[in-house]
Amino acid sequence: MxxxxxxxxxxxxxxxxxxxxxxxxxxxxxxxELGLTYPQYVVMMALWENDKISITELLEKTAIDGSAMTQILKKMSDKGLLNIVKYEHDKRKRTVELQPYGHDMQSKAAxxxxxxxxxxxxxxxxxxxxxxxxxxxxxxxxx
Incomplete structure (x- = not known):
């Protein structure tokens, strides 16, 4: 060589x-068994640590690319795991919060x-x- x-x-x-x-x-x-991909699991772990965090904080915590995160959150929202809530005062900012099904999944993932x-x-x-x-x-x- x-x-x-x-x-x-x-x-x-x-x-x-x-x-x-x-x-x-x-x-x-x-x-x-949980119906999650690995990136979705990473998002869930971050939310189990700190629920109701901004998407910016979630991006920092997970190191997932912003465009990928958008798709991940959309799919997870469609599965009933989480909600994406817009701030009242600034519609550009959004918070991610677990739905009951997302909270319940933590025990299954333990x-x-x-x-x-x-x-x-x-x-x-x-x-x-x-x-x-x-x-x-x-x-x-x-x-």
Whole structure:
């Protein structure tokens, strides 16, 4: 190979790409019972933490692209999970709030993190925490 720095096995980004795809596939099965996609699940987790937040806050919390968020929220609203409410004083601003069905789904979703964690028996709890720390550093650097 003329440029060994281009070897695929040496690329952090490709490992992150493969790990991300693998995790999304793993989540797909667990989330199918709830009728959610992974991005919808991320939105639900953010709303379970802080219900009735602005779309701007939701975008910041989830790091989901604005145009994608619009589509995600529309589909979730159609499913009866949440409402999008316009501010009285400024119709451009909107708040997202869970409907009762969205609140109830939290109990059903409570086992998902454990289910997913069990899919990685070769990863110790300490290693998982180290990975979170390292990924947070990467996220900070690329933002």
């Amino acid at each position: 003329k440029h060994p720095q281009l070897k695929l096995d040496n690329q952090i980004c490709h490992r992150l790409y493969m790990a991300s795809n693998g995790l999304i596939r793993t989540y797909r099965e667990a989330l199918s 086992t998902i993190p454990h289910t997913i964690r069990c899919q990685f028996p070769s990863l110790s709890d300490d290693e998982a925490q180290q990975m979170i720390t390292l990924l947070d550093k990467i996220i900070t650097d690329v933002r």
